[in-house]
Amino acid sequence: MKKTLAMLTGILLSAHSNTLLAKEVPFAIAIHGGAGTIKKERFTPEKEAAYRAKLQESVEAGYAILENGGTSLDALTASINILENSPFFNAGKGAVYTHDETHEMDASIMEGKNRQAGAVAGVKHIENPIDLARLVMDESVHVMLSGDGAETFAQSQGIKLVSNNIFDTEHRYKSLQRAKAKMKKAKETNKDYQAAHQSLAVEYKVGTVGAVALDKYGNIAAGTSTGGMTNKRFGRIGDAPVIGAGTFADNASCAVSATGHGEYFIRYNVAADICARVQYQGKTIEQAGNEVIHDVLKPVGGTGGVIIIDAKGNISLPFNTKGMYRASKASGQKTYVGIFKDD
Secondary structure, three states: OHHHHHHHHHHHHHHHHHHHHHHHOOOEEEEEEEEEOOOHHHOOHHHHHHHHHHHHHHHHHHHHHHHOOOOHHHHHHHHHHHHHOOOOOOOHHHOOOEOOOOOOEEEEEEEOOOOOEEEEEEEOOOOOHHHHHHHHHHHOOOOEEEHHHHHHHHHHOOOOOOOHHHHOOHHHHHHHHHHHHHHHHHHHHHOOHHHHHHOOOHHHOOOOEEEEEEOOOOOEEEEEEEOOOOOEOOOOOOOOOOEOOOEEEOOOOOEEEEEEOHHHHHHOOHHHHHHHHHHHHOOOHHHHHHHHHHHHHHHHOOOEEEEEEOOOOOEEOOEOOOEEEEEEEEOOOOOEEEEEOOO
């Protein structure tokens, strides 16, 4: 009898121990809805509350998947879908206008355990570009597909094309008209397209959504989606679909999703540079992120920010602009939501 009780006690203690261990496995997620000239005085209390609620909805959706044993890829895709489906952010439904008054979208996704990645660029009829980027990763032999070819692939995978005008929003259209007027005035003065473009404020050159996540299996991943740059021309593509620039993930270092003036993020290979500093220089994600965002990009005029997560569940959210829409949640912690620099 005593032997039986001892065995039962041992089994119960073992089960209790396993339960404690399971709870101690870290999992976490962080999201962003873009960085830029985000000034508090431009927000009514109602508008600010609406933005914060949408950010919280997004991060909570991804966190719930992680909490229930879902993968980092599933979590970040769900979070990004919510942001793509909102007119608040420059991706999907809230995508900015091109010079020709249409919408062209980019997205990418990357898995940290094996560096598998997928990306799409310049798509016009895809409701959720991050979903197509994931299909490119999972179901094609390529990493990046663009334009009509990407949409043909989408149809082969059962994704229905949508009308480009479902992405139309009044506030983005007004922003396009302001950008065109500013560039016209600058061009009349400078007689030069490049100089006129440089005269545009930061708010016309930035805007992206993204997510990074760590699941209970120790795998990290990153994803980014964007409508690009207001008044863009000539099929311009930014950093969001470029692996290493706007998105990067490796279990050996970290996962990064970027937002900002894409040309700089491409030139300076921002996402991969941050992870390389972590892996090869032994720096924390906070150190690496701050170095690249503040010491590398800012002096040369590169504006924006990144969200970073490592395989231990540490999160860092550095940016060098007035604000960045962002949120995060880690196991055992409260949800954090921020918009302005002092949040």
